[in-house]
Amino acid sequence: MEIVFECEDVKPKIDSFIIKKVENYSPNHLHNEKGDNVYKSQNIIKMEPADEVKQEFFSENVEQLKLNLDCKVQQKTKRNIKKKFNKKLNLKTHIGAGHTDTTRSCVTCGKTFSQRCTLKVHIDSVHRGITRACDICGKKCSRKGNLKKHIDSVHYGIKHTCLKCGKSFSQQYRLKTHIDSVHNGITPTCDVCGKTFSHKNNLKNHFDSVHNGITHTCDICRKTFSYKCDLKVHTDTIHIGIVLVCDICGKKCSRKGNLKKHIDSVHYGIQHTCLTCGKSFSQQYRLKTHIDSVHNGITSTCDVCGKTFSHKNNLKNHFDSVHNGITHTCDVCGKTFSYKCYLKKHIDSVHNGTTPTCDVCGKTFSYKCNLKKHIDSVHNGVKHTCLKCGKAFSQQRHLKIHTDSVHNGMPPTCDVCGKTFSYKCNLKKHIDSMHNGIKKS
Numbered sequence: 332m333e334i335v336f337e338c339e340d341v342k343p344k345i346d347s348f349i350i351k352k353v354e355n356y357s358p359n360h361l362h363n364e365k366g367d368n369v370y371k372s373q374n375i376i377k378m379e380p381a382d383e384v385k386q387e388f389f390s391e392n393v394e395q396l397k398l399n400l401d402c403k404v405q406q407k408t409k410r411n412i413k414k415k416f417n418k419k420l421n422l423k424t425h426i427g428a429g430h431t432d433t434t435r436s437c438v439t440c441g442k443t444f445s446q447r448c449t450l451k452v453h454i455d456s457v458h459r460g461i462t463r464a465c466d467i468c469g470k471k472c473s474r475k476g477n478l479k480k481h482i483d484s485v486h487y488g489i490k491h492t493c494l495k496c497g498k499s500f501s502q503q504y505r506l507k508t509h510i511d512s513v514h515n516g517i518t519p520t521c522d523v524c525g526k527t528f529s530h531k532n533n534l535k536n537h538f539d540s541v542h543n544g545i546t547h548t549c550d551i552c553r554k555t556f557s558y559k560c561d562l563k564v565h566t567d568t569i570h571i572g573i574v575l576v577c578d579i580c581g582k583k584c585s586r587k588g589n590l591k592k593h594i595d596s597v598h599y600g601i602q603h604t605c606l607t608c609g610k611s612f613s614q615q616y617r618l619k620t621h622i623d624s625v626h627n628g629i630t631s632t633c634d635v636c637g638k639t640f641s642h643k644n645n646l647k648n649h650f651d652s653v654h655n656g657i658t659h660t661c662d663v664c665g666k667t668f669s670y671k672c673y674l675k676k677h678i679d680s681v682h683n684g685t686t687p688t689c690d691v692c693g694k695t696f697s698y699k700c701n702l703k704k705h706i707d708s709v710h711n712g713v714k715h716t717c718l719k720c721g722k723a724f725s726q727q728r729h730l731k732i733h734t735d736s737v738h739n740g741m742p743p744t745c746d747v748c749g750k751t752f753s754y755k756c757n758l759k760k761h762i763d764s765m766h767n768g769i770k771k772s
Contacts, residue, residue, distance in 0.1 A: 540557035
């Protein structure tokens with residue numbers, strides 16, 4: 332037997348639904364009823380509009396049944412969401428938080444929460460300083476559950492392994508997300524733009540920031556962020572001064588995930604290898620980008636100029652700098668840059684005096700990527716070979732320029748005079764000097 336509970340949070344039509352509600356709750360009120368006649372007892376039926384009907388339970392042992400609690404929501408944006416719960420309490424909490432305007436506010440800082448338990452955790456950890464500390468490493472957690480997960484995964488080495496592919500995860504919910512997205516093909520999809528996500532939380536964050544325009548503002552400097560996690564990282568690193576330091580080399584990171592990736596790739600030498608061509612990458616997302624762009628032919632194209640990119644972030648940066656004219660200015664010297672990463676590299680090398688140095692020959696570079704290219708080509712002898720003609724290059728970008736100009740017939744061309752160049756930098760110098768009258772001093 333399966334009991335289904337549905338929560339309808341939709342606007343009623345002009346003619347409101349009429350619901351028949353049983354008012355007689357005595358234990359034997361259905362004793363003499365048989366078959367479908369139970370619905371014909373008009374003398375115990377009361378007519379009520381839909382917005383007055385509440386859920387009723389007719390069994391004292393309803394907790395022993397396998398409940399399928401469904402909640403259907405239709406929001407202003409006409410998104411149809413069906414949320415399921417396996418406990419009556421979870422459904423009640425969801426309805427109270429999701430379909431009513433009831434919020435709990437912290438009397439100290441005014442922050443609001445949808446659930447009372449979350450407010451209590453906030454008060455205990457933020458204002459009262461009550462935290463749960465790990466007896467082994469001293470790490471502090473705001474919830475007992477988080478502390479247990481930390482001890483199990485970090486100190487006890489408990490892993491949750493996928494029975495289908497053997498991949499292991501430190502957290503149970505990550506294993507579930509993996510199974511749903513990879514093996515079962517369940518991917519939460521945005522009803523507006525069709526973008527897919529591996530986790531429901533990511534879909535919610537996307538919908539709030541992109542389609543509903545919800546932003547999170549820093550109380551100190553008023554800088555806005557589209558995601559709460561970005562605001563927290565900003566507050567911790569900029570205003571509180573909390574940074575995560577690598578115990579091996581002293582590198583500082585603003586996020587735990589970035590620190591873990593750094594340790595895995597730099598100190599542990601963990602590589603992610605493409606099963607198709609054998610090329611290896613230090614980061615998982617770089618492997619995914621490689622497979623999508625090289626083997627699956629998935630690229631992101633600019634709607635204005637038609638330029639293609641292997642990654643969506645590169646397309647966004649291109650659109651902001653080229654078509655929207657967004658620039659990033661150095662607060663020290665006033666120099667402007669088209670990309671944030673260039674501004675950061677400029678500040679590190681020029682104003683902070685941070686210069687990556689080659690441990691072999693002592694050569695210094697302004698950017699870490701240039702140091703890596705130098706080590707690969709000069710000291711490790713890494714070559715990039717053209718698959719069409721066999722010509723080898725020391726730099727990946729040189730191979731790309733060669734492929735575009737020689738084999739694909741796409742040399743950089745001046746739009747004014749039609750002159751072609753082998754390198755984009757030479758085209759830029761030509762336009763500046765010949766057509767814009769800019770002379771290099």
